[in-house]
Amino acid sequence: MKNIGILTGTRAEYGLLKPVMQKVEQDKDLNLCLIVTGMHLSEQFGYTYREIEKDGFRIDYKNDMELVSDTSYAICKSMGKELAGFADIFEEADLDMLVLLGDRFEIQMAAVAAMLYRIPVAHIHGGELTQGLMDDAIRHSVTKMSDLHFTSTSEYAQRVIQMGEQPERVFCVGALGIENIKSIRLLSREQLCQKFGDIFLHNYIMVTYHPVTLEKHTAGIQFQKLLNVVENHPEYHYIFTYANADTDGAIINKMIESYTQEHKNTKAFVSMGQLGYLSALQYCSAVLGNSSSGIIEAPSFHIPTINIGDRQKGRVRAKTVIDCGYETRDIEQALTESQNQKFKDLCQESTNPYEGKNTSEQIIMQIKKYLNQVQGKQKIFYDIEV
Numbered sequence: 094m095k096n097i098g099i100l101t102g103t104r105a106e107y108g109l110l111k112p113v114m115q116k117v118e119q120d121k122d123l124n125l126c127l128i129v130t131g132m133h134l135s136e137q138f139g140y141t142y143r144e145i146e147k148d149g150f151r152i153d154y155k156n157d158m159e160l161v162s163d164t165s166y167a168i169c170k171s172m173g174k175e176l177a178g179f180a181d182i183f184e185e186a187d188l189d190m191l192v193l194l195g196d197r198f199e200i201q202m203a204a205v206a207a208m209l210y211r212i213p214v215a216h217i218h219g220g221e222l223t224q225g226l227m228d229d230a231i232r233h234s235v236t237k238m239s240d241l242h243f244t245s246t247s248e249y250a251q252r253v254i255q256m257g258e259q260p261e262r263v264f265c266v267g268a269l270g271i272e273n274i275k276s277i278r279l280l281s282r283e284q285l286c287q288k289f290g291d292i293f294l295h296n297y298i299m300v301t302y303h304p305v306t307l308e309k310h311t312a313g314i315q316f317q318k319l320l321n322v323v324e325n326h327p328e329y330h331y332i333f334t335y336a337n338a339d340t341d342g343a344i345i346n347k348m349i350e351s352y353t354q355e356h357k358n359t360k361a362f363v364s365m366g367q368l369g370y371l372s373a374l375q376y377c378s379a380v381l382g383n384s385s386s387g388i389i390e391a392p393s394f395h396i397p398t399i400n401i402g403d404r405q406k407g408r409v410r411a412k413t414v415i416d417c418g419y420e421t422r423d424i425e426q427a428l429t430e431s432q433n434q435k436f437k438d439l440c441q442e443s444t445n446p447y448e449g450k451n452t453s454e455q456i457i458m459q460i461k462k463y464l465n466q467v468q469g470k471q472k473i474f475y476d477i478e479v
Contacts (some may be wrong), residue, residue, distance in 0.1 A: 094269055095189040095464050096124050098212070102199035103337060105391040108367030109269040110194055110216075112276065112453040114150060120457060126186055128174060130156040131199040131336050134419055139363040154182045158199070163342045172202050179206035180294065183343070188212045189464055192456075194269075196223070196232035197337075204238040208247060213470070215241040215460055217269065220256075221404045222250030223385075224406025226315040229407075240472060243456050243464055245389070245447045246409050257474040267449015273367065280372035289369060292343070297330040299377045301384035301411075304341040305404045312341035319381070323352075332373060333361040349366025361413045379431045381424075388414060397431035399424065412443040414420045 097117050101107040116126040127150055130392045132138040134157045158175035161167055183206055191207045207214050216239035223229055232333060236242065236256055244250040245268040253263050278460040285293040301320060305311040323331055333349045336342035353359040365373060371390070374380070380387040380398045383405060387398035392411035402412075402419050410416075415436075417427035430436055449455075463470070 097190040098126045161289040176202045183210040198227035202438040213240040220252035222408040266455045268447035295330040302382040322424045332357045399427045413440045
């Protein structure tokens with residue numbers, strides 16, 4: 094039996110990885126070793142590891158990196174502590190493969206430790222671009238430390254190959270988030286109200302805004318301009334979800350807390366869980382902000398996304414996405430366009446470029462195929478013709 098380590102550090106990432114975790118548990122040839130770190134273990138972000146346990150998974154290791162602040166200094170210190178924690182875990186766990194998803198600093202430390210322990214890494218969602226974020230550097234560095242690559246579009250697969258990865262180790266499987274939308278039985282509007290409150294009876298907009306990490310000290314200024322638009326449109330209700338643990342994320346979260354306390358047509362959530370968030374998406378009038386969920390998951394519900402600024406610049410996007418600048422007038426114009434009947438009709442006809450077939454099954458199949466190889470596991474740089 095092969096030991097498959099799966100790492101999760103955020104609520105959103107866990108929701109995406111969940112079907113992979115389930116399939117590992119169900120496979121007689123594989124054993125799941127679940128490692129939890131990052132925001133899951135933070136009181137500030139709601140101790141979301143409890144959601145994982147509530148879903149019936151056993152957490153084998155907790156690597157608390159002590160995210161006490163979102164400053165560059167604090168994050169660097171936390172990353173160092175996390176790296177040391179992975180040394181303890183990998184010394185004991187005897188992993189045959191480590192599965193990592195995405196581009197956050199938590200997974201970069203896991204990839205570094207796995208490389209030193211010669212644990213093969215399977216990386217999900219590589220090859221993507223987010224030009225407003227330092228995530229690009231993290232994502233691409235994890236690609237170079239990984240042995241298998243599962244991308245969400247063919248364009249991203251080609252980019253991974255362009256970085257010198259062998260084409261036979263790169264698999265375009267679609268996005269796990271889309272598979273979740275198709276496979277999970279989502280809550281009805283009435284069930285949403287019972288679980289989260291009557292605000293879901295109204296015409297509401299989902300708002301998620303994260304810091305643009307390649308910019309310094311802009312989060313509060315940018316988010317205030319978004320709030321100006323919210324203030325100008327009381328005809329809608331607004332569901333805010335908290336920003337992540339990136340630098341200056343706490344500034345946004347404090348502004349959310351203050352604003353929602355003063356406005357009855359708003360509600361804020363530290364975490365809705367995967368089921369709650371996807372269920373809320375299906376009934377909303379639009380997604381507003383700069384989260385990847387507006388680019389990847391929202392188009393499958395045929396709803397408009399108002400994507401603000403540069404945070405998601407470079408990602409493949411559906412026709413349901415309206416890109417706009419940071420200024421209040423730019424966001425106002427995009428909101429008006431998103432609610433135009435002509436654009437709503439376009440959203441209904443649009444397809445999602447991130448959609449794949451049996452995404453989690455393909456990931457498990459290729460991991461098993463790789464682990465069963467006797468030879469040919471050593472990485473060799475692949476040169477493309479120029």
